[in-house]
Amino acid sequence: MTNKKLDRPSFESVYMKFAEEISKRSSCKRLKVGTVITTTDFRKVLAVGYNGNAAGLANGCDRDEVGNCGCLHSEENAAINCDSPRYVEKYVFVTHLPCSACAKRLINIGNVKKVFFLEDYRKRDSLAMLATTGIETFKIEDGAAIEVQEWLANNLKIVPKLIKKEKVNK
Numbered sequence: 739m740t741n742k743k744l745d746r747p748s749f750e751s752v753y754m755k756f757a758e759e760i761s762k763r764s765s766c767k768r769l770k771v772g773t774v775i776t777t778t779d780f781r782k783v784l785a786v787g788y789n790g791n792a793a794g795l796a797n798g799c800d801r802d803e804v805g806n807c808g809c810l811h812s813e814e815n816a817a818i819n820c821d822s823p824r825y826v827e828k829y830v831f832v833t834h835l836p837c838s839a840c841a842k843r844l845i846n847i848g849n850v851k852k853v854f855f856l857e858d859y860r861k862r863d864s865l866a867m868l869a870t871t872g873i874e875t876f877k878i879e880d881g882a883a884i885e886v887q888e889w890l891a892n893n894l895k896i897v898p899k900l901i902k903k904e905k906v907n908k
C-alpha cells in the first residue's frame with residue numbers, strides 16, 4: 739500500500755488532510771484531534787468528528803486535567819455521527835493514534851477494515867486491540883500509508899523517547 743510519488747494526492751492523504759482540517763474546530767485545550775470515516779472505495783464520507791464538549795454545553799474542557807478534561811474524543815463523536823449500517827465496510831482516518839477506549843468504539847461501529855493515523859500517541863495499547871479484531875492500522879507519512887508494524891520496526895528509536903516522556907509526565 740506504500741504509494742510511489744504521484745502527481746496527485748492519494749485518497750489517504752486527502753482524507754487525512756480533511757481530518758486535520760476538521761480537528762481545528764476542536765475547543766479542547768490539550769489536543770486537537772479529528773476523525774473522518776469513509777467507505778472503503780473512498781467515494782463517501784460517512785461521518786466526521788472532532789474532540790470537544792457535548793453540543794449545547796460550554797465550548798471548552800470541563801477541567802484542566804490531562805487525560806480527564808471531559809471532552810468527548812473525536813473518534814467517539816465520529817462513531818456517534820456515523821449512522822451507516824454495520825455491514826458497510828469502513829475506513830477511519832484519525833489525526834492521532836486512537837486511545838484504547840476509542841479503538842473499542844471504532845471496533846463496535848462494525849466492519850471497520852482499516853484505521854489510518856498521522857501522529858503517534860503516548861499510549862499504544864489500541865494497536866493490539868485493532869489487530870486482534872482484524873482491523874489493519876496504517877501510519878500516514880508524507881501522504882503514503884505505511885503498515886503500522888513496518889512503521890514500528892523502522893522507528894524503534896522513537897520508543898525509548900516516548901517512554902522517557904511518559905516518566906516525566908508522572
Ligand SMILES: [Zn+2]
Pocket residue numbers: 765766767768790798799800807808809
Ligand atoms: Zn478537552
Ligand SMILES: [Zn+2]
Pocket residue numbers: 811812813836837838839840841
Ligand atoms: Zn479516544
